[in-house]
Amino acid sequence: MSVDDALLCEDSGVYKTLLESTRAIPWKIEWATLRFAYIGPQIEALLGWSAQSWLTVQDWADRIHPEDRERVFNFCVAQSQAGMDHEADYRALRKDGEFVWIRDVVHVVRHADGTPEALIGFMFDISERKRTEERLLDMQRELEELSYKDGLTGVANRRRFDVAMETEWRNAQRLRRPVSLIVLDIDYFKQYNDHYGHLEGDECLKRVAKALEGVLRGPRDLLCRFGGEEFVLLLPDTDEGAAMALAWRCLDLVDKALIPHAGHGPGKRLTLSAGVNAAVPKEHDEVNPFIAVADRRLYLAKERGRARVVTDDGVL
Ligand SMILES: Nc1nc2c(ncn2[C@@H]2O[C@H](COP(=O)(O)OP(=O)(O)OP(=O)(O)O)[C@@H](O)[C@H]2O)c(=O)[nH]1
Structure with a gap:
């Protein structure tokens, strides 16, 4: 192994450690197969589903709240096909049956001809932010009523x-x-x-x-x-x-x-x-x-x- 290769190996180990110690959950989907190439193990702490259980895009779609599923799925597919980076908020199903608000931020990796090669992204737990938003909306409604x-x-x-x-x-x-x-x-x-x-x-x-x-x-x-x-x-x-x-x-x-x-x-x-x-x-x-x-x-x-x-x- 050359010195450069060794450094690269060491670097990717560092990157992997970094990726897997963030609160954001990294993932990658191959466009040709629509299968997960990778998902950070932190997903299990957040949703209860082990990283190994995320095999295909269908697993991802099945774990979206039914009220959000069609909107989010169609949006993400259309944006990916168009080669556009995008983000989507949705409620993800936890293994215990509860839902967690997720923001998925997606980067489309493209072939030289512009067609998608892979999707890579981060899932963020935004439930606290959503709760704050709901509280603000409630307060706004209350204020409006009072006014x-x-x-x-x-x-x-x-x-x-x-x-x-x-x-x-x-x-x-x-x-x-x-x-x-x-x-x-x-x-x-x-x-x-x-x-x-x-x-x-x-x-x-x-x-x-x-x-x-x-x-x-x-x-x-x-x-x-x-x-x-x-x-x-x-x-x-x-x-x-x-x-x-x-x-x-x-x-x-x-x-x-x-x-x-x-x-x-x-x-x-x-x-x-x-x-x-x-x-x-x-x-x-x-x-x-x-x-x-x-x-x-x-x-x-x-x-x-x-x-x-x-x-x-x-x-x-
Ligand atoms: N307690 C109380 N009094 C009020 C309030 N708003 C207005 N008032 C009083 O209502 C009274 C209205 O008096 P006027 O406009 O002279 O009318 P009135 O004595 O009812 O006479 P008429 O309407 O001609 O039968 C005033 O003494 C105001 O101080 C309030 O929020 N609370």
């Missing part, structure tokens, strides 16, 4: 209302269907706060929101706290008659909640006033004037003595 929720009452907030109103308005325009809005406001709430204190006022807002939730007919009806002591009910696919009935039901539900309001008279109960608007919006109708009408009717309800529903603009 659409009123902190005090737990019902939807103004931000959510703006988005939903815009969406339902466009739907109603497109489908030529009615949409209704009920704006509700607690009567004499300033006196309530003055009489019972602000904290009790907060509790009262929660009770009102709870009572109003009883009016919701399904997932598309939306109850929001519009701000302060004002709530709105967005009612898709609802005409004026139905909206008026629901508005009265809101007042009734709050009445039945029996929330005392001694602030404006002994033995008195908390009441609401409501303004209602309904429309089948035409193509160029804007949403803000529609909301403004419901709001104006609420103030008419206040003017007319409170604890009532107003659905028209007529003067007394």
Whole structure:
């Protein structure tokens, strides 16, 4: 053996030791036979399958999660055929039946004519990274939900209302269907706060929101706290008659909640006033004037003595 050969031998021994002591798992597949020429023994510690059990590409494919298999297999074959280095994330089956997230980073060794000769790569255990990603996604979802929720009452907030109103308005325009809005406001709430204190006022807002939730007919009806002591009910696919009935039901539900309001008279109960608007919006109708009408009717309800529903603009 020449000195050079001896050095090479020693070098490849060093390389092998290095390769087999990394956390990444090296492997090689001959393209002509689609058989594993090599896979690092570390694979057994990660997945439980011994290195000897990885014989063909089929063994690899069989150990991919069924939901990932077709996507990953097709992608890797197409990239390899095109001679493109690539990487793929997938869940690999462990011998105990659990799955581990793997990132496979693949280099395509090519013949002089460009056709693939072999694939060599590293498998990385990315399950911790995936767990972090999932946690981040959960947190993002939670944050998004919170950003659409009123902190005090737990019902939807103004931000959510703006988005939903815009969406339902466009739907109603497109489908030529009615949409209704009920704006509700607690009567004499300033006196309530003055009489019972602000904290009790907060509790009262929660009770009102709870009572109003009883009016919701399904997932598309939306109850929001519009701000302060004002709530709105967005009612898709609802005409004026139905909206008026629901508005009265809101007042009734709050009445039945029996929330005392001694602030404006002994033995008195908390009441609401409501303004209602309904429309089948035409193509160029804007949403803000529609909301403004419901709001104006609420103030008419206040003017007319409170604890009532107003659905028209007529003067007394
Ligand atoms: N406790 C509490 N009070 C609030 C909150 N937001 C607004 N308010 C109070 O709601 C009251 C609203 O008062 P006004 O706008 O004068 O209305 P009102 O006393 O209900 O009178 P009318 O609506 O005309 O019947 C104010 O005293 C605000 O401080 C809140 O989050 N918590």
